[in-house]
Amino acid sequence: MDNLTTSSTTERAGGFFPKSRIAVSLLFLINGFMVGSWAPKIPEFAKRLELSEGQLGLMILMFGIGSLVMMPIGGAQIARHGSASVVKVLAIMLVPALLFVTLAGNAWFGVFAMVYFGGFAGAMDVAMNANAVEVEKSMRRSIMSSCHAFWSLGGLLGAGAGGFLISHFGTMTHAVILTIAAATMLAGAWPMIFVDAPHPSEGKRKARLPMTPLPWLIGIVALFSMVPEGAILDWGALYLRQELGASVTLSGFAFAAFSLTMAVMRFAGDLVRDRFGAVLTLRISTTMAIVGMLISGLAPDAMLVIVGFAIAGIGISNMVPIAFSAAGNMPGLAPGVGISVATFLGYSGMLFAPSLIGFIAEHTGFAIIFATLPVLFIVVLVLSHLARHADNIQ
Template sequence: MSTTTLAAPPLLSPQRFAVSLMFLINGFLVGSWAPKIPEFALRLGLDESDLGLMIMCFGIGSLCAMPAVGALIAGRGSRRVMLALAAATIACLPLVTVAPSIWLAAMALFVFGGVIGGMDVAMNANAVEVEKRQSRAIMSSCHGFWSLGGVAGAGLGGVLIAGYGVHIHALAASTLALAGVALAWPRALADPPHPHEAHIHGQPSSRPGLLAAGATVWLTGIICLIVMTPEGAILDWGALYLRQELGASPALSGLAFGAFSAAMALMRFLGDLVRDRYGAVATFRVSAILAMAGLGLAGAAPSAQIAIVGFALAGLGFANTVPIAFSAAGNLPGLPQGLAISVVTFMGYSGILFAPSVIGFIAEHTGFALIYMALPVFVILPLVFSGLMRHADRQQA
């Protein structure tokens, strides 16, 4: 009698390489947009309020596309949708760069946001499929590649725009994106459509009631909204908090989001190993507690240096909460994967896009220190319902 040992999948399979490259491209194009904003505003004669509305077009485009892409994934699988949207991103930066009027620029930004947001849903769905096939967590490192792409896009964009202008920069960024899509195209994991019936061990299982299934998805989405809101709060208001309330210099105040994002990127590349070792629920709980401690420290800090340490701790904590929540959403039993991920992504990015405006209004009356001390209170809800994150480990069963 002979026994057969199944070899473990390679750590960097072609499918993992492809989906990681999708995250890198998406982050790179978002990062490439940031250094274009000053020239964009100057060329179209936009003041701060006008520019804010234009940037909102990008966010609205993303939020409009996410549910539609979720339905497409359920019917067609994530690979085809992801690659089609990735190919569409190649034209977006040039279109924004050459838009001759405010209305056409607003339309270009809406399309840009829609393509980027839709691709976000599709690549997260594809990453869930790769996790299932390989029985190994990869979602945190994928989000780490997104962060890395954002840094690369912003850094390279600043250099190219200063040296060669916005048109050369747009063409160069799009060419790099095209090369990435070409590399990923033959390697991306092909997954079947996800019908409304779940199949377990080859036997169809009836779909849970809409109310019960919906409650689980929406609760996971609320968890994402809560853990992504502090990222927007630190991005938009962290530097102002250090400058106005803690007397930091302009150079030092810039480290608020810098420390947060650097710590987040580092921990995301370590997060998959931690999650595989200790499980999604334990990793999520420890991460949430660390994030709460970091935010509390930043809000109670007596100096800018201590606040920066707090923001870095918060980055370490929040780094893996969102990837785990996305993996959990993609594995909720009896639900179309694309639909679940689109709901969670929609709610999470709503937190980044719209919560900072509310926070700014409240901070006019309370100050930012109280805001950062209050945010950990909201993280209690994800901590209480962290048991839902067990679905992120489903592919390893």
């Protein structure tokens, strides 16, 4: 017991970086790496299957359906078996997803690949967040913002490397190299993943939906914060390619620039929020996101669009963590209930809205889409006072 107390004290003081934290950070990195690797592949995927923008929107919808179907299944398995064993299985299943997308030679195989990719990416997202919560408890300190920063870093690496590898070595070589890289990272994390106990009562508690409006309003903040993120992920590269004539390599940097600034600001997120408070941080972040999206939508060339996405990444980076933190710290409501509402609404926006954007863009183009998305951020500003609950962390 004395050794455990000493270890916990050392961890709180910052003198010890436990292996479990390295492992969960790698899990976030892998998930972001896989999703980011999909972004520069979208134009080639659409061309190979001869998809219109509307049809590509349906394919992306399949990704979202897979995620939202598998997320609650993953949550139920976590309650039954613990997050460690579940996240290991889901990570193994996710690793070959990019290969399936690359091998898809017709629309039906494409649908399967997208449902598979989205399903295991979404379920792993739930499991790795659950594991991060357990690591936080073991360390008695917050690490969630940095974990999400590693997800953004993974997106940066996947998107940045993807455009280069596709243009220089082809789509199959790109998929094989990135699959090997993801498998290698998983092998490194595997023996260090924090082993937690099952929580069978958690599933029952999360099943009770709140009847008060507050968690749903905070869920709307998460929803409207994540819709633009999904738009940049799924349509940023195609916007640069089709409407601004960017090269494959340059278009790959659309999501990469966004992920870079997201990662940097999320590593600094806890310090910023502690300094200025959740409400002011959310308002400043949302304002920057508005500016970045307007620049992207109104820009006359690809480089300025990338700059706009980078500015938007600075803003959006801490909007979602603040919303999730507020949802988990509402008075009189179990943390799991509030977070379940915020995550479901938030990921619904990120996964499903891009498919609707595809249908609209087929008639209007992407520039007007990115220029009008800031309307959602105005709603976030109106609801920003609710972020005060994020400062209730004990």
